[in-house]
Amino acid sequence: MARIGVISISDGREHVHRGVRDFILGKEDALVGALEAAGHEVVRGSEPVNGNVVATAVAREVAAAGVDLTVLHYAVWAFPHFTMLAADATPGPLVLLASIDPTEPGMVGMLAAGGALDQIGRSHTRQWGAPDAELVAAITARADAARAVKALRGSTFGRIGGRPMGMNTTVANTDQWQRLFGIDVEEIDQWEIVRRTEAADPAELRRGREWFERLATVHYDGAKLTPELLERQIGTYAAMRGLIEERSLDFTGVKAQPELTEHFCTMDVAEALLNDPYDYNGPKEPHICATEADMDGALTMRLMNSIARTPVLFADVRHYHGDRDIWDLCNSGQHATWYAARSDDPAENLARVHLHPEVVFFPAGGASVQHIAAPGRMTLARLTRLDGDYRLHLMLGDFESFDAATTDTLTKQSTPEWPHAFARLDADAPDFLSRFGANHIHAVPGDVRPQMRAVAELLGIRLDEFTRSGAA
Template sequence: MKKIKVGILTMSDGRDYLHQEYEQINMEYQEDIKEALEGTGLFEVVAGNQPINSNEAAKREAKKLEEAGVEATIFNYTIWCYPQYTAVAQNFAPGPYLLFCNLHPSECGMVGMMAAAGTLEQLDVKFKKLWGSVKEPEVLDKMTAFLKAAAAVKRLRGMTFGNFGGRPLGMYTAVANLEQWQKEFGIDVENVEQDDIIRAGEKAADEKVEHAFAWLSELTGKIEYDGEGLTPEKLKQQIRSYYGLRDIISKRGLDFIGIKAHGDLTDRYVTMDLAEALLNDPYDFDGPKEPIVAATESDMDGALTMQIFKLLTGMPVLFADVRHYDKENDVWFFSNSGTHATYFAGASMDPGENLKNVTLYPETHYYPAGGASVHHFAKEGEVTLARLARKNGKYSMTIVPARIVQFDKEKMAEMGNTTTPAWPVAFTRIQVPADEFIEKFPCNHIHGVYGNYVEELKLAAELLNMDIQILQ
C-alpha cells in the first residue's frame, strides 16, 4: 500500500524568550514523533522546520505541508503555546487533524493542546485529541489508527466507481445516490454497459488467455468440468471477461467497481465469479498486483464499504451474503457465488497456497450461462466485518468483530452442502446473539478483512460524520 504522507507542526510560545528557551525540546519531541511513525514503514513524514511562534510562521509552515500534499496533519504541543497559531495553521495545513500532546507535569503541553482544541471547536473544525508518549506502543497504535483512517477518507476523494449494469434483482440497498456520493465522499460514478465486458474480453490476446488457463489448471485444487455448465471453453471465456474488465478499468480510470451480472451476463454469456474473485485478489495470472475492489450485484454501498477497508488495510476484502445461521455449531454461513477472493482460501500472498484449497465447480442452475463458481472454505482467523447503510438519507457504519472458523473437511463439506454446494463459505462466529444480529444488521451483504480494524473503522466513520453501531 502506498505510504501515507503525514505532516507535523509543533506549536510554541509567542513570547520570544520562552520560544527560544524551549525550542530544542520542542524539536526533540517533534523528531520523536517523526521517527516513531517512519519506523512503522507506513508513513512518509513532512515535519515543520521550526516551532511555530507567530502567525506568519504558522502560515508559512502550514503552506509547506499543503505544497507537499500531506494527507493529514498532526499539531504537536509540548509546552504552553498560543492557540491562535493552530487557528491560522488549519487554514492551510491539510486535514484531518490530530492534536497531540506529551504527558509531563513540568511541561504544559496538555494545557496548550486543550486551549487549541477549544479554539478549533469554536471554529467548528473537526479534529481528534491524543495524549501521552509516542514511545509507548499503545499511544503509537492510536496515532497510527487515526492516520490510517484520515488517509482512507482523504483518498476516497477524486475516485471513480465503475457501475456495470445498474441495480440487480430489485435491491434498494445496492443503489446509492450519485449526488450524495460526490458531496459526502468526493466519488464520481461512471455507468458502464455490461456488453462492454464482452467486447473488451474478445480482444484479449489468445496467448494471454492460454497462459491464464494453464496457470489456473496447474494451481487450482480441482476443476470439476461437467461438459455443460463448466467446460474449458467457458472457463476461458471467464478469463477473457477478467481481462476485459482490467482493460476497461485501466482505460476509464476506475478505482473500484460493481458488476450487476444477474439476468444478463449470467443468462447469456458467463458468470463473473472468477473475474470478481481475481480482481479482489492481490495477484492474478500475471503476478502480484494491487487488489481492485469489485462488488457483485453492483452493490454500491457494499463496494464503498469494501473500498474503505482496502484503503485502511491494503488487503483483499470479503463480500458475502448473510446466508444462514447454524444453531448447532453456532456459526453464520457468509456465502455468495461471486466476489470471494481466492485469498480467503489460505490468507497467503502466494496464490499457490490459496488456490490449492479452491475448487472450480460448475455454476448452479440459477445462472444458465454457466462458468465456474470459485468454491472454498475461508481460512480460520480473526476478522473485522462491516457494512455501510442509509436511513432517511444518512449513512451509518455497522461494525461486527468476528472470527472465521473451520471444521474438518468432511464436516465443512456436509455443512456447505445444506446451502449451495458450489459456493464459497466463511463459517463465522460473532459476539452477539443471532437474534440481535438479525435485528440490527442493516442488509443482506456483509464485508470484511482479516485482523482487528474496529478502531480504524470507527475513526473513519467519525471523520465522515456517520453514526456508528458496533455489534459486540
C-alpha cells in the same frame, strides 16, 4: 502507511521561545522517530511556531506536501491563536498531541488550543503522552483512516450494468456520493464485457485456463463447465481489465444477473481475480470489484482495502447455524481466492480452490470459484443507509475451520459449489438480523475497528457497532 505532518506550537514571547526551543525539538524528534519507525512518512514543520506569520507559513508548507493527517504538537505552553491560524491553513484532519512532561505545561497548551477549535466547530481529536507503542497506534489508526477517506475524493466508480434483481441496497444516489465522498460514477453497459470478451487474445485465455488447471482443481462436466466456458470467463476478466485501464476506474461493480448469467457466463472468475493480489500474469494490486454492482458494498470494500492493504471479502449473510453460533457467509463465487489460505503464494491459496460447474440459477454456465475461508480474527463492516443517511455497521468476528466431515455437512446445507466463510460474530443473532441493513457483508483480517471508527467520524457518518450482550 500514511503521510503525517508534524507541527510544534510554541510560546509567542521571544525570550520564552528561545529558552524552550531545544526542549520542543527534542520532544518532536522522539515523536517523529516513533512515527517513522512505524512506517509512516513524516513531513516535519520547518520550525516551531512562535508567531502569527510563522503559524500560517509552516502550516501551508506541510499542507502542500499532501499529508493525510496533521499532528499539532504541544510540548510547552503555546499561544492558542497560533493553533487557530495553523488549523485554518490546514484543510485535512487534525490531531492535537500534548507532551505530559511535568516540567513544561504542554497539556495546558493543548487544552487551550482544543477549546478554541471547539468554539469555531473545527473538528479534531486529542492525544497525550510519550510516543510509546500505544500512542503511535492511536495516531496510526487516525492517519490510516484519514488516508482512506482522502483517497475516495476524486476517484471514479465503474458501475457496469444497473440494479440486479430489484436489489435496492445495491444502488446509491450518485449526487450523494459526489457530495459526501467526492466520487464520480461512470455508468457502463454490460455489452462492453461481451464485446471485449469476444475480441480477447486466445493465447491469454488459454494461459489463464492452464494456470487454473495447474494450480486449482477444475471439475469439468462437459456442459455447465467446459474449457471453452472457462476461457470465456477469463475473457471477461481481460475485458474488465481493459475497461478499468481505459476509463481510469478506481473500483467497480458488475451487475451480471440476469443478462450475463443467463446468456453469456457468470462473472465469478473475473470478480475473484480482480480482487486477488495476483493473476495468471503474476503479482498485482487488488482491484475492488463488487458483484451485483453493489455500490455501497464496493465503497465499504474500498475503504477496508485502503486500511488493511489486503483483499476484502464480499459475501451474502447466507445462514445462521444456531446450534453452533456460526454464520455461513456465502456468495456465488465472489470471494477472492486469497482468502482460501491468505498466503502471498497463489499456489498455496489455489491448492484449496475448486472450480465447480455453476448451479441452476445460472444457465449460461461457467465456473464457481469455491473454497473455505481460512480461520482467523476478522473485522466485518458494511455501509448502509437509514432513511437516506449513511451509517457504518461494524463488528469483530472470527472465521472458524472444521474437520472435513463437518465442513461437508455445513456446506451441503446451503450451496456446496460456492465459497464459504464460517464466522463467529461478536453480535447477538436477533440484534444482527433485526437491524443489519443489507444482505451483503465485508471482512478483512485483524482488528481494524479503530481505523473504521475514525473513518465514520471523518465522513460524518453514524457508527452502528455490534457487540455481544454484556460486552463492553
